[in-house]
Amino acid sequence: xxxxxxxxxxxxxxxxxxxxxxxxxxxxxxxxxxxxxxxxxxxxxxxxxxxxxxxxxxxxxxxxxxxxxxxxxxxxxxxxxxxxxxxxxxxxxxxxxxxxxxxxxxxxxxxxxxxxxxxxxxxxxxxxxxxxxxxxxxxxxxxxxxxxxxxxxxxxxxxxxxxxxxxxxxxxxxxxxxxxxxxxxxxxxxxxxx
Amino acid sequence: xxxxxxxxxxxxxxxxxxxxxxxxxxxxxxxxxxxxxxxxxxxxxxxxxxxxxxxxxxxxxxxxxxxxxxxxxxxxxxxxxxxxxxxx
Numbered sequence: 055x056x057x058x059x060x061x062x063x064x065x066x067x068x069x070x071x072x073x074x075x076x077x078x079x080x081x082x083x084x085x086x087x088x089x090x091x092x093x094x095x096x097x098x099x100x101x102x103x104x105x106x107x108x109x110x111x112x113x114x115x116x117x118x119x120x121x122x123x124x125x126x127x128x129x130x131x132x133x134x135x136x137x138x139x140x141x142x143x144x145x146x147x148x149x150x151x152x153x154x155x156x157x158x159x160x161x162x163x164x165x166x167x168x169x170x171x172x173x174x175x176x177x178x179x180x181x182x183x184x185x186x187x188x189x190x191x192x193x194x195x196x197x198x199x200x201x202x203x204x205x206x207x208x209x210x211x212x213x214x215x216x217x218x219x220x221x222x223x224x225x226x227x228x229x230x231x232x233x234x235x236x237x238x239x240x241x242x243x244x245x246x247x248x
Numbered sequence: 249x250x251x252x253x254x255x256x257x258x259x260x261x262x263x264x265x266x267x268x269x270x271x272x273x274x275x276x277x278x279x280x281x282x283x284x285x286x287x288x289x290x291x292x293x294x295x296x297x298x299x300x301x302x303x304x305x306x307x308x309x310x311x312x313x314x315x316x317x318x319x320x321x322x323x324x325x326x327x328x329x330x331x332x333x334x335x336x
Contacts, residue, residue: 144267144272146266146267148264149263149264150264150265150313150314152314154316154318163316163317165313165317166262166263166313167262171317205264205265207276207314207316209316211318231277232275232277233275233276233277233279233280233314233315233316234274234276235274235275235276236274
C-alpha cells in the first residue's frame with residue numbers, strides 16, 4: 055500500500071510489475087546520467103576563461119552527439135518493447151472476474167460457476183476504525199486466489215471510470231458499453247489497495 | 249447447464265472461457281456478444297431440427313462467464329419484447 059512521503063513504486067506483487075520496476079530503475083539511471091553530464095558540462099562552460107571566437111565546424115563532436123543518443127534510445131526501447139510484448143502474452147486464465155464501475159462504487163461479479171455478485175463501497179472517513187487507511191478501505195473486498203492467472207473484465211454502468219491496483223501494475227479504463235480485459239497474477243498473498 | 253463439455257485439455261469441470269483467437273485484443277465486448285448470439289442461434293436451430301440442445305451449452309457457459317449480468321438481463325428483456333437488435 056502507499057505510505058507517507060513515498061518516492062518510488064509500491065512493492066511488486068506480480069511478475070509484470072517486477073519487470074516494470076526494473077525497467078524504471080534502468081531508465082531513471084540513464085536519465086540521471088544524462089542530467090549530471092549536462093549539468094557538469096554547463097558548469098565547465100560557465101567557469102572557464104578560455105574563448106574561441108572563430109568556430110567554423112565541429113564534425114567530430116556532432117557525430118558523437120548524434121550517435122550516442124541513438125544508442126541510448128535503443129537501450130531504452132528494447133527492454134520497453136520486451137515488457138510490452140510480455141504483457142500481451144497469451145495465457146489461459148483459470149478464473150474470470152468482472153468489475154462494473156458505478157457512481158461511486160465498484161461491483162464485482164464471479165459467474166464462472168454460480169452467480170456471485172456484490173457491491174464494494176469505500177468506507178467514509180468518519181467511519182474508519184483506527185489503523186485503517188483513509189479513502190482506500192472498502193466494505194466488501196475482492197478476494198482472489200494467488201498464483202493463478204485471472205482474467206479481469208472491466209466495464210462501467212454509467213460514466214468513465216478506471217480500475218487500478220498499483221502493486222499489481224494494473225490500470226484499465228472502465229468504459230460503458232465496452233468490456234476491457236486485463237490479466238492478473240499475484241505471486242504472493244496479501245492485501246492490496248487500488 | 250453445468251454439464252457442459254469443457255474445451256480440451258480439461259479435467260471434468262468447467263474452469264473459465266479459454267483464449268479465443270478470434271478476439272485476441274483488450275476489447276472483449278464482441279467476444280461476449282458473439283457467444284450470446286451463437287447460443288441463441290444454436291438453440292433455435294437445434295429446436296427447429298428437433299435435436300438436443302446440449303452442444304449449445306458451451307456458448308452459454310462462455311457468455312455467462314464473460315458478459316456482465318446487467319447486459320444479459322437487458323438483452324433478455326429485449327428478446328422477450330422483440331426489440332433485440334441482433335439477428336437470431
